[in-house]
Amino acid sequence: MGLARTLAVRAATLVILLFIVLFVISFALAGPASEILKDEIMMETKSIIMNLMLHGHYNSTQIQQLQTQIMTQLENAYGLNKPPVIRTLYIMYNMIVFNWGYSYFPSEYGNVGGGKVVDIILSALPGTILLDTFGILLSALIGIEIGLRSALKYGSRSDRAVMYYAALSNGIPQWWLGIVMLLVFAFYLSQIHSPISFPVGGIISPKYYNLWLTNPLKIFTIPQAVLDLLWHFTLPLITVLIINVGGWAYFARTVVLSISQEDFVTFAKIKGLPEGHIVNRYIMRPAAPSILTSVFITIPFIIFGGFLVTEMVFHWWGLGYVYNIAIVGSPVPDLPVVVALTYASTLLYIVIIFIMEIVYIILDPRLRE
């Protein structure tokens, strides 16, 4: 009873959060940022007029008339003639029903789904899920193991090394390490004609790209394609591991340390229980839930921080790389994609948070009652 209620409150909070984010973005788009839209309409009109002038004969007054006509038509189509409130609601409605419009520069995204923003974002999801799932789970596993070991050897040289490593890996921008990895293992290795070198980016070789964009699951039935994917996956994964292991190790270390100072551990030591017994029964057991829950709780924050930019550096076909194309790779910011991506990220983020909280409740017996 109480559990269901807790979850319901949580879900409601998250939905409200989603709405607020959606409202703020839509309002920004409808009101203060509509200048950008106007600029873009201007640009579009000019390109249409240029086309017309190339293919037909018009005099300057006709061109003027056509231009204003097209401008007003486009402004109406984008809803710029309506008051901002209506426009905000209209944008919100379109966002909610996944009617995210069309990209301005579909060719930048390899013409996925004919430039439909929904299709572009859907095609980017598998890449993000692949990198994030493996990256986070592997780094958590390795990191927690290292953290436990170093906490048990508190104050030793290896323990101190782990501390410094944690500090360093928290301070290094993950994406910058990605750049350095690319420079060393892709650029310089191929420069010296090393037999093994890594690709300079991308999620998979060009010949499989279309298949990946349309049907990523089918990739896993072709052994060569899987190998190719793994080859492309190596550098991003190693980058992510190097950066994330340190944080987990430090966290696990702190939790284990604070538990090993508890009275019941001291008492177990005084009782003369064997060391392994103390570690397994008296330290690990109480430490496990709080380590695991924090693993789960921090996942969305990790994904929507460093991982996005790391994808950009590796040109890894995921949400982050699509962001990169929409912002940097396009001649002007590709507004429909940027806005839809932010909404999609928030949605995904909230879904993950909600799932993680359910897991949290399952793991922590105190919350189950």
Added chain:
Amino acid sequence: MAKRRREFRILGMTPSEIFKEFISGSTGKVAMALFIILVVVSIYALIVLPPNFAEIWNNPKYWQLNPQYAPPAWMDSVIGPVYSPQIYVNNYEYSVQQSNGVTYITISFSVDYKYDKPWNEIFVVINNPAIYNLPQPPVLSITVYRPDGNEIVLGPLPINRRVTTLGVAPEVMGQVNLFYAEKYHITGVVPTGSSATPYIFYTVDDGKLTPLKGVYNFRLVFYVFSQNASSLINREDLEIVLQGQIYGLMGTDNEGHDLWLGLLAGFPIDLAVGLLTALIIVVIAVVIGIVAGFYGGLVDEGLMRLTDFVILLPAFPLLIVFSVLFRWNIWYAVVFLAIVSWGASARIIRAMIMQIRNAQYIESAIIAGASRMWILRNHILPQIVPYILYLLVTNVPGAILTLTSINFLGLAGSEYPTWGILLYYAEVFGALTSGYWWWVVPPGLLVAFVAVVFILTAMASEPVVNPRLRYG
């Protein structure tokens, strides 16, 4: 009777005790040392950089004499003399002759060419507008005496602007091509669209172009068609620059910016950005935390709901979208980032205050008739000051890393080059595919350095603010 000096104590420790505790561990010592380095370098950066550095940085003309995409100058001492260095010719011989209404200014100097890759370009800079704006501009003729005994005559070139670029003048290209055609019977040595200057330093060996090493003597003659003293090219008006293939301590970028200065400029701006964000975060967090923790009840409930909300906000995607929509510069991004990041800090402050509020001495103070403000000032604030400082330190690295990421996307820019902006241009101009390591590695290392300094400081101060860890 003398008043007893009141001892200043925080968490039961005097400041010197706190400092001793902080410095006792190895982390504290390392953090302290790195912090001092950081402060010293930042002060050095502020002294070295001119006050209008942003303006200079964004003025391409200022950097036009520098080579583009050049590795650092110390490369030659690592891999041997391969790249020609940047040379500003100062010790040249200078003589003036006048006859028949013409002033002849002769300048001769020599350079020792012992590298594999010759100079990109030779610039003749006249810093006196009166000279290059003359109705009949002066004319420059150059003779190069090569180590193989040959000579190449270049020019005459009109001096009608501040910077005369030797190798791109059509006459010079023709003359260099002619030289190779006459001596070695090779035509079209200088590729169209590139400068002729490097080919002054080549010879033909076995039908192939190879660098000709040795001492080159240059003789420049300026013909000024007037005998006025005002139109005389003085030593101080004249600069002769041989553009090298390596430059400065940290190399150059696509515009010839001296990256050493760019990296230095990153210290004040990145620190300012990080500290300002952290400061705003902490101020909001302290106000919210104190109000929530101190007043309790409905206010507390409401503020904690708000805090939960803020913690959940996806800060990075929002920062991206607003930077795009509103074309924010970095200071807007700082404020926005602070506004969506204070949640966790506010929770910590509130938890502290709740703990203190329930202590017995507060109860006694209330019974004794103390006002809320008095309690706040005398009992609560002194106790949370160390935590405030601790939170200030812990929030800096995250802010710097986030804003560097945003800058790396080419968003939230600033006039002053931040390390993130340097990395953005490096990415855009293909530093990765061309292997410009000097453009990519140092900015990231510096970001990491600053972040690590703050992380280590936070780690070292944990035992101070968290007494449970103190005797661990």
